[in-house]
Amino acid sequence: MSTQKIEGSFVALVTPFNQDGSVDIEGFRDLLQFQEENGTVAVLIMGSTGEVSMLTPAERKMIITETAKFKTDRMKLYYGCTGSNTASTIELVRFAGEAGADGAIIAAPAYICASNEDIVQYCLEVADASRIPLGYYNNPPRIKTDLTTEDLLRISEHPNFQILKESTSRVGQVAQLCAAKPDMSLMCCCSPNLGLVVPMMALGGNGTANMTGNIIPREMAVISKPWRDEGDAFALREQWLRNLPLLHYVYSASNPVPVKSLMQAVGLPSGPLRKPLRGYQGEMLEKGLGILRELELDKSYGFKLSLGRAAA
Numbered sequence: 001m002s003t004q005k006i007e008g009s010f011v012a013l014v015t016p017f018n019q020d021g022s023v024d025i026e027g028f029r030d031l032l033q034f035q036e037e038n039g040t041v042a043v044l045i046m047g048s049t050g051e052v053s054m055l056t057p058a059e060r061k062m063i064i065t066e067t068a069k070f071k072t073d074r075m076k077l078y079y080g081c082t083g084s085n086t087a088s089t090i091e092l093v094r095f096a097g098e099a100g101a102d103g104a105i106i107a108a109p110a111y112i113c114a115s116n117e118d119i120v121q122y123c124l125e126v127a128d129a130s131r132i133p134l135g136y137y138n139n140p141p142r143i144k145t146d147l148t149t150e151d152l153l154r155i156s157e158h159p160n161f162q163i164l165k166e167s168t169s170r171v172g173q174v175a176q177l178c179a180a181k182p183d184m185s186l187m188c189c190c191s192p193n194l195g196l197v198v199p200m201m202a203l204g205g206n207g208t209a210n211m212t213g214n215i216i217p218r219e220m221a222v223i224s225k226p227w228r229d230e231g232d233a234f235a236l237r238e239q240w241l242r243n244l245p246l247l248h249y250v251y252s253a254s255n256p257v258p259v260k261s262l263m264q265a266v267g268l269p270s271g272p273l274r275k276p277l278r279g280y281q282g283e284m285l286e287k288g289l290g291i292l293r294e295l296e297l298d299k300s301y302g303f304k305l306s307l308g309r310a311a312a
Contacts, residue, residue, distance in 0.1 A: 005185045006076060006163060007206045008041035009224035011213035012049035014260050015063070017271035023059055025066045027269035031214075032070050032077075034268065039221030040213060042076035044105055048142055049211045049256045052080050053110065054274045061095060068100040076102040078135065078163075084109050086122050090129045103133040105163070108145040116151050127160040135163030135185075137209075149176040156182035163187060165209040169194045178203035190220065192247045201227055201236060212243075212250050214259050215268070216297060219243050245291045253280070262288045266303035 013035070016027030028045075035043055045067055046052040046060060055063070064079055071077050079096045081104040083089035093104045106126060108119045127134055136155055140146035146168060147155075155161050164182075166174060167189040174196055177186055181204075188196040190210035197208055206226055213220035222239045225232050240247075250259040254277070261280035263270035265288070273279050280288065289305045292298050298305055 005206055006042050007185065007226050009039060009213050009217065009221040010042045010044065010078075010163075010165075010187060010207055010209040011035055011040045011217060011220065012044045012047040012209060012211050014214055014256050014263065014270050015046065015050040015052075015055065016269050017274060019271065021272075021274065023055075023063060024269060024271055025063075027271060028063070028067050029070050030269045032067070032075070035213070035217055036072065036075045038217035040075060040217050041207070041221075042078055042102070044078045044080060044209065046080035047105060047137070048080075048139070049214070049259070050080065051256065051274050051277070052082075054277075060092065064096050064099045064101065068096075071100060071102070078103040078105050080105050080107075082106045082109060086125055089122070089126050093126060093130050093132070093134070097130065097132040101132055103135065103162070104130070105135040105137055105165070107137040107139050108143045110143045113144045116145065116147055119145050119147060120151050120154055123155045123161070124158055127155075127158040130160050132160075133162040134160050135165060135209075136161060137165045137167065139165075139167045141167065149173050149180070152177065153180055153182055156184050163209075165189065166196060166200070167191070167194065169196075171195060171199050174200050174205075175203055178205060190223070190247060191251045192244060193251060197223065198236070198240065202233070211255060211259055212247055214256075214270075215250070215262055215266070216243060216246065216301075218300075243295065246288075246295065246297075249288050249291055252284075258284075258288060261285055262292070265289060265306055266292070266298070266301075267306070 016024040018024045081092040163185045165187050185206040187207050187209040188200045207224040219239045260270045
C-alpha cells in the first residue's frame with residue numbers, strides 16, 4: 001500500500017449527468033482530464049459534491065469500474081465509499097480496491113446520528129478490512145456526528161488512514177491536529193465561512209480537499225500548496241483574496257447546486273443536477289457568471305458563458 005502523502009489540491013468532483021438523468025461516463029473522462037491538466041493532485045469521485053446520496057448502488061459500482069479505467073500516474077483517484085452501515089461501507093471499499101482505486105474516503109453513515117465512539121470503531125473496522133488507503137471526512141453539517149481532535153488522532157494511528165478532511169468551524173481543532181503531527185495528510189474544506197484554509201495551511205497542513213476546484217483548479221492548486229517558504233504563503237493570500245467572491249458564491253446554497261450550475265453554464269460537462277435538486281437560473285446564475293467575468297476566468301480558461309446552456 002502506498003504511504004506517500006497527498007499534498008496539494010484534492011478536488012471533490014461533481015458527477016456529470018446526461019440530459020436524460022443517466023451518468024455521463026464520457027463527461028467524467030473530460031472532467032478528469034481538465035483537472036489533471038490544471039494542477040490537481042487527486043480527485044474524490046462520489047463525495048457529497050458528486051451527489052452520492054442520490055446515486056443507486058448499481059450506479060456507484062459502475063462509476064468506480066468505468067472511471068478507474070481513466071487512471072494515469074499524474075493524478076490519484078479516490079472514491080466516496082460510505083455506506084449506510086459498517087458492512088456496506090466495507091463492501092464498497094473492497095470493490096473500489098479491486099477495481100483499481102487509489103484510495104477511498106469515508107464519513108459517518110448519514111442520518112443515524114451515531115456517537116463518536118461508534119464512528120471511531122466503525123472507522124477502525126473499515127480500515128482493518130481495506131487494502132487501499134483511506135481518508136476520513138469529518139463533516140458534521142451533513143451527518144451530525146462531529147469527531148473531536150482526540151477521536152481523529154485515534155483513527156490516524158491506523159496505518160490505512162492517510163487523509164483527514166476537516167469541515168468543522170473550529171480553528172482550534174485544526175491547530176491541535178497540526179500540532180499533533182499525525183502520520184496523515186491534513187486537509188480542510190475550502191468554504192470561506194468555515195475559516196479553516198489559511199490557518200490549516202499556515203500551521204503545516206498538506207492541502208485542501210475542495211469543491212471550488214471543479215471550476216478554478218489552477219487557483220485552488222496555488223491555494224492548496226503546502227508552505228515551504230514565504231512565497232507559498234503570499235501566493236495563497238493573493239489567490240484566496242482575489243477569488244473570495246467565487247468561493248463565497250459556490251457555498252451560497254447546498255453543495256453542489258452553485259458550482260454545478262456554473263459548470264454547465266460555462267460548457268464543462270457537468271450536466272443537470274439530479275432531482276429534486278435544481279440548478280441556479282436567472283438572477284442567481286447571472287451573479288455567478290458576473291463573478292467569472294470580473295475575475296476574467298472566462299478568458300483564462302476559455303469558458304463560453306451562457307445562461308441558456310444552464311437552463312437547458
